[in-house]
Amino acid sequence: MVIHPEGEDCKAESLFLGPAPWLRTGRMNNLLLEGQPGVGKTTLLRAVARAIPSARIGGFLTEEIRENGIRMGFRVETFDGRSAVLAHTAFRSGPVVGKYRVDVCAFEEIGVNGLERGLSEADILLVDEIGKMELCSERFKELVLRSLDSPKPLVATIMSRPHPFADRIKARPDGERLTVTVRNRDALADLLVQRLKAALGR
Numbered sequence: 001m002v003i004h005p006e007g008e009d010c011k012a013e014s015l016f017l018g019p020a021p022w023l024r025t026g027r028m029n030n031l032l033l034e035g036q037p038g039v040g041k042t043t044l045l046r047a048v049a050r051a052i053p054s055a056r057i058g059g060f061l062t063e064e065i066r067e068n069g070i071r072m073g074f075r076v077e078t079f080d081g082r083s084a085v086l087a088h089t090a091f092r093s094g095p096v097v098g099k100y101r102v103d104v105c106a107f108e109e110i111g112v113n114g115l116e117r118g119l120s121e122a123d124i125l126l127v128d129e130i131g132k133m134e135l136c137s138e139r140f141k142e143l144v145l146r147s148l149d150s151p152k153p154l155v156a157t158i159m160s161r162p163h164p165f166a167d168r169i170k171a172r173p174d175g176e177r178l179t180v181t182v183r184n185r186d187a188l189a190d191l192l193v194q195r196l197k198a199a200l201g202r
């Protein structure tokens with residue numbers, strides 16, 4: 001499904017990319033959110049989590065670290081309150097992504113383990129994001145594939161730029177890709193909440 005920004009009411013128009021199993025079975029899973037940086041994808045997932053307080057949520061969010069208004073890095077945090085610095089300009093070791101170095105060990109300890117716990121304990125999986133920094137972790141790649149194969153509803157933000165692993169995920173026939181824009185993000189959040197509640201029978 002692609003939610004288009006055109007039109008005052010930001011109505012949803014369906015454009016299904018391959019067969020979506022939940023349409024036949026009533027089980028929703030594997031929604032991939034794309035969009036330009038800064039449109040509010042993380043804010044959208046946070047709003048979705050707040051709107052379903054009774055659900056057990058696994059996964060993680062990624063937030064910018066800013067100092068004096070300048071972006072210096074990124075922090076990963078789980079829905080049970082754990083957090084760690086994922087990447088920072090001050091790091092002197094780790095894989096290089098742009099001007100940042102990635103702390104893969106910290107990401108795996110907090111973000112990847114949070115997703116792994118969610119696979120066994122949560123009702124819903126929210127992942128922000130399947131991006132170049134996170135994909136420095138082979139464990140994360142493995143867990144993304146396990147999450148996609150899981151019957152649990154998964155909503156994940158994913159990088160828009162070409163990347164072998166991300167492109168492989170986007171090409172899967174068992175999910176939907178949705179485009180997030182500044183104009184449609186609130187309507188999209190409402191739609192996701194409705195879908196998730198229906199999938200959970202709430």
